[in-house]
Amino acid sequence: xxxxxxxxxxxxxxxxxxxxxxxxxxxxxxxxxxxxxxxxxxxxxxxxxxxxxxxxxxxxxxxxxxxxxxxxxxxxxxxxxxxxxxxxxxxxxxxxxxxxxxxxxxxxxxxxxxxxxxxxxxxxxxxxxxxxxxxxxxxxxxxxxxxxxxxxxxxxxxxxxxxxxxxxxxxxxxxxxxxxxxxxxxxxxxxxxxxxxxxxxxxxxxxxxxxxxxxxxxxxxxxxxxxxxxxxxxxxxxxxxxxxxxxxxxxxxxxxxxxxxxxxxxxxxxxxxxxxxxxxxxxxxxxxxxxxxxxxxxxxxxxxxxxxxxxxxxxxxxxxxxxxxxxxxxxxxxxxxxxxxxxxxxxxxxxxxxxxxxxxxxxxxxxxxxxxxxxxxxxxxxxxxxxxxxxxxxxxxxxxxxxxxxxxxxxxxxxxxxxxxxxxxxxxxxxxxxxxxxxxxxxxxxxxxxxxxxxxxxxxxxxxxxxxxxxxxxxxxxxxxxxxxxxxxxxxxxxxxxxxxxxxxxxxxxxxxxxxxxxxxxxxxxxxxxxxxxxxxxxxxxxxxxxxxxxxxxxxxxxxxxxxxxxxxxxxxxxxxxxxxxxxxxxxxxxxxxxxxxxxxxxxxxxxxxxxxxxxxxxxxxxxxxxxxxxxxxxxxxxxxxxxxxxxxxxxxxxxxxxxxxxxxxxxxxx
Numbered sequence: 001x002x003x004x005x006x007x008x009x010x011x012x013x014x015x016x017x018x019x020x021x022x023x024x025x026x027x028x029x030x031x032x033x034x035x036x037x038x039x040x041x042x043x044x045x046x047x048x049x050x051x052x053x054x055x056x057x058x059x060x061x062x063x064x065x066x067x068x069x070x071x072x073x074x075x076x077x078x079x080x081x082x083x084x085x086x087x088x089x090x091x092x093x094x095x096x097x098x099x100x101x102x103x104x105x106x107x108x109x110x111x112x113x114x115x116x117x118x119x120x121x122x123x124x125x126x127x128x129x130x131x132x133x134x135x136x137x138x139x140x141x142x143x144x145x146x147x148x149x150x151x152x153x154x155x156x157x158x159x160x161x162x163x164x165x166x167x168x169x170x171x172x173x174x175x176x177x178x179x180x181x182x183x184x185x186x187x188x189x190x191x192x193x194x195x196x197x198x199x200x201x202x203x204x205x206x207x208x209x210x211x212x213x214x215x216x217x218x219x220x221x222x223x224x225x226x227x228x229x230x231x232x233x234x235x236x237x238x239x240x241x242x243x244x245x246x247x248x249x250x251x252x253x254x255x256x257x258x259x260x261x262x263x264x265x266x267x268x269x270x271x272x273x274x275x276x277x278x279x280x281x282x283x284x285x286x287x288x289x290x291x292x293x294x295x296x297x298x299x300x301x302x303x304x305x306x307x308x309x310x311x312x313x314x315x316x317x318x319x320x321x322x323x324x325x326x327x328x329x330x331x332x333x334x335x336x337x338x339x340x341x342x343x344x345x346x347x348x349x350x351x352x353x354x355x356x357x358x359x360x361x362x363x364x365x366x367x368x369x370x371x372x373x374x375x376x377x378x379x380x381x382x383x384x385x386x387x388x389x390x391x392x393x394x395x396x397x398x399x400x401x402x403x404x405x406x407x408x409x410x411x412x413x414x415x416x417x418x419x420x421x422x423x424x425x426x427x428x429x430x431x432x433x434x435x436x437x438x439x440x441x442x443x444x445x446x447x448x449x450x451x452x453x454x455x456x457x458x459x460x461x462x463x464x465x466x467x468x469x470x471x472x473x474x475x476x477x478x479x480x481x482x483x484x485x486x487x488x489x490x491x492x493x494x495x496x497x498x499x500x501x502x503x504x505x506x507x508x509x510x511x512x513x514x515x516x517x518x519x520x521x522x523x524x525x526x527x528x529x530x531x532x533x534x535x536x537x538x539x540x541x542x543x544x545x546x547x548x549x550x551x552x553x554x555x556x557x558x559x560x561x562x563x564x565x566x567x568x569x570x571x572x573x574x575x576x577x578x579x580x581x582x583x584x585x586x587x588x589x590x591x592x593x594x595x596x597x598x599x600x601x602x603x604x605x606x607x608x609x610x611x612x613x614x615x616x617x618x619x620x621x622x623x624x625x626x627x628x629x630x631x632x633x634x635x636x637x638x639x640x641x642x643x644x645x646x647x648x649x650x651x652x653x654x655x656x657x658x659x660x661x662x663x664x665x666x667x668x669x670x671x
Contacts, residue, residue: 030169031068034119034128035061037162040155041135042109048142050094053106056087060113067117075117084114105138125166132159146535153186160185174652188582192575199568201561202544222259222271222302224427224448224471225413238296239450240304241533242462245290249306251452253343255472255484256464257307258449260322262358264438266366267413269431269446272322272358279321280349280481284310284342294336294537302326304449304464306341307484313338322445336541347481351443359443359476367414367435374439384442384477388485391436395429395490398422402429402492429487430471443476447484459530595654598663599644605669606637619645640665 042049042057066072075083087110088098095103112131119125136155139148160182240256261269289306303317303325312319314337316328325339362371377394381387399422406423409416414435417428424432430446437444451470453462472486551559551567592600603613606626613622623641643662647654654662 026169028068030165031065033162033165034116034125035065037132037159038112038116038128040158041132044135044139044151044155045105045109048102049106049109053109057109057113060116064116064119080114080117087114101138101142108134122166129159129163129166144540146532157182157186188579195568195571195575198550199564199571201564202547223268224261224446225268237466239464239466240293240295242453243292243460247287247289249289249343254452255307256304256450257323257447258302258304260324261446261448264363266363267411278352280347283346285344285346286342289341292336292338294334297333305339307343308345309339309341311340334536334540336537345481348479351476356443359445360438360441362435362438367412370414370418370435371439374436377436378440384475387440387442388475391433392487392490395487400491402488426471426488429491430473433473433485433487437475445474447472447474456526456530458527459533461533463529594659595647598666602640602666636669640669
C-alpha cells in the first residue's frame, strides 16, 4: 500500500487520531467532488425531470455526503435493493417505458443517486463519474443551444476534476492545482474533438439528437377555430430563418405557406388528409426567389415555404396538389433546406369536379345568415373578382375591428362574427371570407402559415416568429387559377407591411414589445439571434453535405467517404505525435528536494538496522511493515515515517522550520 492508497481503517496506534482525521477529510473531499459532478449532470436535465426525481436525487446525494462525514450510516444491502426496485417501478409508472431519452435520463439519475450510497471503493467512485458523463451526453443529445454550451464545458471540467480526485483520494493537493490539471487534460483533448467533429463521416438523419417524441409541437395546427392563431400571436419564439440568394420579395408578398384547410363544420376548419384531386398546371410569373430556410424543431409534418413553392432540395418531402410542402416525418430537430418559389402564378386548367365540390361545401343548417349574405352579394356581382371586391368592401366599411382578444363566438361562429361581434383576427376574417365565397358558389379555401418576417442585418436573414402566424384565403378564378386574397388587409392593411407588433399594442410578449420599442434593445437581441443562427447552421447543422463542402474548399477534386477517412487518419496521427512531442519537451524534474533527501537518509539508517524498504512501499505502508516485523522498531522511527507522509502529502508546502526539525530528528534517531 502506497501513501496515495485509501486507508483501510484498521491502522494501529502509530496511525493516530491525526492521520485518521486526515483520512476522514480526504473522504469527505472526494465525496463532495463526486456529488458536484453528479449533481451537475442532473442540473442539466432539471427542466425535464419530474420534481419527485429531483427531490430523490438531492436526498440520496446529501445522505452520501453525510455518511462520508461520519454523521449518518450508509444503508444496508436489503434497503439498497428495495430502493433500486422501487425507483425503477416509479420511473416505469411515470413514463410508461424505460426506453427513450426522457425515461432513460430519469432512470440514470436515480440509479446514480443510489450508487452514491455505496461509494466505498475506487471502482464505485468511477461508476458514479461515468454516470455523470452519461448525463452530460444525454443533455447534449437533448439540446445543442448555444446558451447551454458553457454549462456543458463546465460540467465536463467538474467531471474530469472529480475523476482525478477519486483516483488519488489521499493526495491532498490543492484544489486549484487539481482543477488546473483537469483543464489541461481537456485542452489536450480539444484538437481531437475538433478533428472528429470535422472529419468523422456523418450519416444522414438525426444522428446527433434523439429529439423528444413525447413533446407536443408548438406551431400551426391542421385545424383552425376561433382562438387558435391568437394564442400563437402572443409568443415570440423563432419558427424559422430565411437567407435569400438574390432578390427579396416585398413585405406584402412574404406569405409562408403551411397547412391548407378545406373542411368546415361551421366552427372549425380542418385539413383534408390525402390528395384525391389532381394538381393544376401552373405558369410561374415574376421573379424566382431562391432561398435557404432553417426550420426550428416541432414544426409538424408540414414544412414552411414561400408561397408558391416550385422546387425544394429536401429528402422525404413532397409538394401536395394544394401546394403544401409536407414531410413524411415531423421535423423534431432543426432542418435546413433550399427552395425556389414564385409569388405570382397562373393556371389555365379547369378545376376538377372533385376539387370544386370539396372547396364549395358548407355544413347544412349552419351559419344561415352568412349563407344568405353570400348568395346576395354573388347575385349582385357580375363576376368573381367583383364578388371578392364586394366582400372585402363590406369588411372595410362594416365597422370591423382587428384584435387578438376578440369576444367568444357561439357555435355558428361566422354568423356571430359578421353580424354581432365584428371583432377578430386573421382567422376570423379568413373563415368568414371563405364561407361567403362558398355560399356564392365560388371555390375557396383557408390557408394558414406565417406572414412577414423581421430582417436581421447582423446575420443577413429574415426571422419569422410565432406571433407572425397568419391565415388568409384562396379563391378560384377561371383562367387565372387559385388567387390569394387576404381579407385581414381590408381591415388592417398595416399588418402586411409592418407586422403585428406595429399594428397591435398587445401583440407579442412583454419582452418582445419592449425590444421593439427601444432600438438599442432590438439591436442587441438581433446580434444575439444572429450568433445563435450562426451556431445553429455552422455547428449544430453540420452534416455530410457540409463535410463535402469543406473537402471542396480544401482543394480535393473528389469528395467522399474516402477523403474524409484519409484526413481523419492523418489528423489522428498528427495529434498523437504532437502530444508525444509535448510530453517529451516537458521539463524533467531535478534531483530529490531537501525533504526527499532527509527521507532517503532515514530509510538508509533503517536499512542498516536491518529494516529494508521495498521499492513499492510508501511511508505509511513501510511503517506498518516495520511494526509487524519480528523486531519491533522504536516509536520514534515510526513517528518520523508518519511525519514525512504529512509533510510530503499534506496541504501546503512544509516550512523551513518544519524541514529543519525533521532533519534534526532523522540525525538524532537511534535504531
